[in-house]
Amino acid sequence: MTLHLVVHRPEEPPGSDAEAAVRAALRDAVWELADSHWAPNEETMLVSTDLSPDYILTHFRNFLARRGFAQPGMLLVVPIGEAAAWSGLPEDARRWMEEVL
Numbered sequence: 640m641t642l643h644l645v646v647h648r649p650e651e652p653p654g655s656d657a658e659a660a661v662r663a664a665l666r667d668a669v670w671e672l673a674d675s676h677w678a679p680n681e682e683t684m685l686v687s688t689d690l691s692p693d694y695i696l697t698h699f700r701n702f703l704a705r706r707g708f709a710q711p712g713m714l715l716v717v718p719i720g721e722a723a724a725w726s727g728l729p730e731d732a733r734r735w736m737e738e739v740l
Contacts, residue, residue, distance in 0.1 A: 640675070640687040642719045642739050643695060648682055649712035661708050668702035677735055679728075685719075687739040692716040 651657035675687040
């Protein structure tokens with residue numbers, strides 16, 4: 640599987656109910672693509688799937704539009720190769736990264 644870094648910065652005001660709703664919708668969209676993912680914080684997620692970044696981005700935009708978010712904000716999908724490096728990950732996240740890479 641390919642590991643993808645997904646960065647999402649909604650246009651909704653930080654801390655608002657609308658921001659929480661669009662973030663929840665994106666998490667729901669991820670489950671349609673991949674059983675394996677990890678979110679180190681609200682704006683970033685690592686998703687393990689062999690789908691192309693373009694397909695993933697299109698899926699997210701369409702899914703969010705169906706949920707009423709025609710302008711989902713900034714979305715960035717970047718594949719990560721085996722050359723990934725990390726420091727300070729929680730043990731469960733480190734094991735997950737090693738499994739998916």
